[in-house]
Amino acid sequence: MFAIRDDEAGAFDTPELTTITITGVAATAAGELIADQAAAPIAAHVLEELLEVTDGNPLGLIELSGALTPDQLTGHQRLPERLPLTxxxxxxxxxxxxxxxxxxxxxxxxxxxxxxxxxxxxxxxxxxxxxxxxxxxxxxxxxxxxxxxxxxxxxxxxxxxxxxxxxxxxxxxxxxxxxxxxxxxxxxxxxxxxxxxxSVDGPDPDVVAALDEAAQRSSRRGGHEAAAAAWARAAELTLDPHERAQRLLNAAGANLAAGRPLETDLLTRAALVDADDPLLRADLLQLQGQVEWNTRSLHDGYRIVCRAAATAAPHDPAHARILAMLASALASFGAHAVDTPSPSTIVTAPAPDATVEEQAADALLRGFTAVIDNDWASAATALRRAWDLPLPATAPGLIHANLAIATMHLGDDERAIRLHDLQLQHARDAGAVNMIEHALTRGVVFRIATGAWSEAFKAAQEALLLDRNLGLDELAAFPLAELAVISALRGDPAAPQHLRDLDAELERHPPHGATTGLVRGLAHWAAARQLDVTPATALHHLQQIDLPVARWLTALDRIETAVRAERRDLAEKWLDEIRCFAEGADMAWAWATVHHARAVLGHGDAEEHLTRALDWHATSPRLPARARTQLALGEHLRRHRRRTAARVPLREALDTFESLGAASWAERARQELRASGETARRGTNLVASDLTPQESQIAALVREGLSNKDVAARLFISPRTVDFHLRNVYTKLGITSRTELAALTGDLT
Structure with missing residues (x-):
């Protein structure tokens, strides 16, 4: 056996010997090679960068990965511009x-x-x-x-x-x-x-000015990592402490937009050492709090944001009000801290001639405070006031983001989807990774409620892949919980595996941030909806749901399960909760749930309650809930020997369940139709292939007409990775081109 470099092969002319060209190792083999040597698991995007730098050279992979810190390997800290060579x-x-x-x-x-x-x-x-x-x-x-x-x-x-x-x-x-x-x-x-x-090794104003301009250009085109690096380097070359802190703030904000929370935290801590201006300190504290509530502790994040609001209040009441509103939003999702004043007491009410932005921040602050107090009538009045204000697009992003968050508390599905889709588009245009992930996962919640399950599944897959590709493992439980819920509601054979994946993730990375209550609520809902679960076990899971947003999503499931588990006391208590919410918030889906639950519990005439529930459903976009009420009405009518009348709601329920891909519900509707004397044909839906989540996401984007380069930008991976997965898609689907992929019908999720 002889080994020789490609560029020296001419000096070794041996045509009688078999020649093998050795290339770099592929991604899978590289990951296994590094896993045997590295001090921590390696994130997908870090592996991709090492492959790029080493061209797959095994010696380079082993030596370079061995020189990286655990935070660099897991993707929580960016790699140095020049990787250290051994x-x-x-x-x-x-x-x-x-x-x-x-x-x-x-x-x-x-x-x-x-x-x-x-x-x-x-x-x-x-x-x-x-x-x-x-x-x-x-x-x-x-x-x-x-x-x-x-x-x-x-x-x-x-x-x-x-x-x-x-x-x-x-x-x-x-x-x-x-x-x-x-x-x-x-x-x-x-x-x-x-x-x-x-070219310099000390402060230089001309170089700093050039870096500032480069950072601004990168930021405008969505290159937040490049902008962060430029501002951070400019800060290193800045003598004045205030200017240095301002540049570190800019770098921290750009890092957060790029999905680099650890670096954001490090930069804000460094800047706080230099910052003596109270408004600058308030902005730094707000960013520090954002990292905290997203990745570590909701309660510590809340405490830090309250400090930010109190710091700004004497100097800029309008800005302080936005920060207090932000703190109250966190408190509405369960945040609290000892010896921390209520956000509403940190600031005063705006003046009568206040700007629209100030009015919106104040209305949101009052609305979130009412949510904390379970005063749903006041919450609905204040939040609807905020939504109705003519807020300009140039208003602070924190106000726009929390207008969307507020929809979660009232379950205003159509407004929620519209606002989160708008937020998602703006985030994509700006290349703001953190807000892309945020808008995707929040939008999925409402698509689950309204029955847009295929869209929800794709969005949750995209969020999960984004978290994995960027090493944001602490955020992955949210989209995994959404995938588990959707598959459980569908009665998908893969539902148990989705639940196992979620349980494993919760074991590795327990949720600690602002989504903790919602993630745990979704996890318990998915566990309760498994096909083989007993009423007692399902009830045990549903009893663990404590966040109001999750309780409203699961209200009917909780009440029906309590009745099946012979816990009428719990069912009555939970009916009273949703009734109080309906009376205050006056949402159509909530009133429909109240009447459906009254029928389940035998409060008066069941047919009348179910009919009234359907009247409310007529003005609500929640198709799964409407179909369940139609199924319940059809079952009731059939049991009372009104088989002809039962067929109409049963047919409507079956049509909806089949369109949703809700296999178990559809089968139940078919059985009821057969019992009513009508033969129900089984729907013919395309079966999803055995594509991996990343392959499924890439295939869906290619079907939309995106190029490999555009898909790579959307998913924050390289075009080479897209090409690799696309070849696997073609093989698994038995096709050979993008044209054939685009021509396929059906859902690939």
């Missing part, structure tokens, strides 16, 4: 470089310092550093430099890292200064700014 890797890739003359080494260092590969730029920079034109020929003849129509590139990504790492710090700074000068006057201002930043 001595073994440097030795493996620097042999030929060290044999070259100084001029050729200069050329290679310039190429290593800038990955644009632009021949004219590299030539200008190399000339400024004293390398003659013929040095390029020497570098190319060494096999380390490749010249193609795409530009200049080094033989292997690790060659680039090794050459750059081997240079002295002063030599690297000189190289970056030469490159910055070479980029001057070109369209590549961001590259010039970064080379300027790398």
């Amino acid at each position: 001595e073994r890797v440097e030795r493996a890739f620097l042999d030929r470089y060290r044999k070259l003359d100084a001029a050729a080494q200069t050329v290679l260092l310039v190429v290593a310092a800038d990955d644009s590969g632009h021949p004219a730029i590299v030539a200008r920079a190399a000339a400024a550093l004293g390398a003659p034109e013929e040095a390029f020929d020497t570098a190319e003849e060494s096999g380390l430099l490749r010249v193609s129509t795409e530009g200049l590139m080094l033989r292997h990504p690790l060659v680039r890292s090794a050459i750059y790492g081997a240079a002295t710090s002063s030599r690297r700074r000189q190289t970056h200064r030469a490159l910055a000068d070479a980029f001057a006057g070109t369209a590549h201002e961001d590259r010039r700014a970064w080379h300027l930043a790398a």
Whole structure:
């Protein structure tokens, strides 16, 4: 067996021997290789970056992953711009470089310092550093430099890292200064700014100004990671403490938008050391609280945001009111803290001539406070007042976000879907990963309620893949709980597996943030809806649901299950709860639930209650609940020997259940129709394939007409990863092209 580099193969001409070209290891093998060596599980996007840097070289993968911290491996902390090379890797890739003359080494260092590969730029920079034109020929003849129509590139990504790492710090700074000068006057201002930043080792106002401009450009086009890096580097080069804290705030906000909560937290803590301006401190505390309530402790996040509101109150009452509103929103989802004043007491009411933004913040603050007090009439009045205000699109994002959140408390499904879809579109346009995940998961809740289960399933899959791809494991339980609920409501054979996946995730990463109550509520609902569960076990799960939002979603299930489990006392108590909510909030679905529950409990004439429930359902978008009431009415009529009358609601219920893909409910409706004397045909729905969640999501986006590049941007993965999964999709579906995929009918979830 002989081994030789590709660029030296001409010197070893042996046609009689079989030749095998060794390529880099694939993603799966790379993950297994690193798992045996690394100090922590590696996130998918980190693995992808290591594969890009090493081109799948096994030595590089092992050595580089071994040099990373656990937070870097799991994706909670971004990787350094230049990955640290070990001595073994440097030795493996620097042999030929060290044999070259100084001029050729200069050329290679310039190429290593800038990955644009632009021949004219590299030539200008190399000339400024004293390398003659013929040095390029020497570098190319060494096999380390490749010249193609795409530009200049080094033989292997690790060659680039090794050459750059081997240079002295002063030599690297000189190289970056030469490159910055070479980029001057070109369209590549961001590259010039970064080379300027790398060319200095201390504060420099001109470099800081260039980085500020680069960060702003990146932010405008949705490049939040690049913006965060530029502002963070600008802060390092800033002398004035206030200006440094402001730039760290900008970097922290950009990191949060990019889905980097740990880095956001680190930057806010660093900025608070320098920040003495109270409004700047308030903004930093708000970001710190946001990280806390999203990834760690809802209660600590609430306490920090209350501090932010109190800090801002004497200096900017309008801003303080927004922060107090935010704190009250957290409290409405169960947040509390000892020795922390109620948000409503931190600020005063706005003036009569207050702006629309101030009025909206105040109405939301009063509405959330009423929710905390279970005063549903006052909550509904205040929240509807907030929704009705002509709030401009330029209003603070916290107000718009909480207008959408407020819909959860009243179960205003249509408004909720509209506001969250608008929020999702804005987040996609801005490339704000954190808000994409937020809008997706919240929107799913209402699609579950209204029966848009296929859309809900796809959205939950996208949110889950986003969490996995970005290493946001602490957020993954929410979309997993939604997937478990949808599959359980459908009576899907995969429902037990979805529940097991959720249970495993809750074991690894117990929810601690703002979604804790909702995640646990959904988890118990999914467990209670399993086909083989007994009434007693189902009731045990449903009794654990304590967040009002989740209690309203599951109200009918809880009451019916309590009756089946012979706990009429609980059923009556839960009926009283939903009745009080209906009287205050006056939502059609709530009144429909009240009347359906009264029929279940035998309060008066069952047919009258079920008929009244259907009257309320006529003005509600909750199709699953309406179909359940139609089924209940049909069952009641059939049991009372009114078989002809029973067929109408039973047919309507069956049609809805089949359109929803609710197999167990549809079968129950069919049985009732057969018992009424009518033969019900079984619906013919396409069966989902055995696609993985990522394959399913990619297939759905390709069917919508998105290119591989657009799909990659949507899911925050590389086009190469999209292509890999798309080939698997074709194989599993027995097709060979995007055209055939687009022509398929049915649901792939």
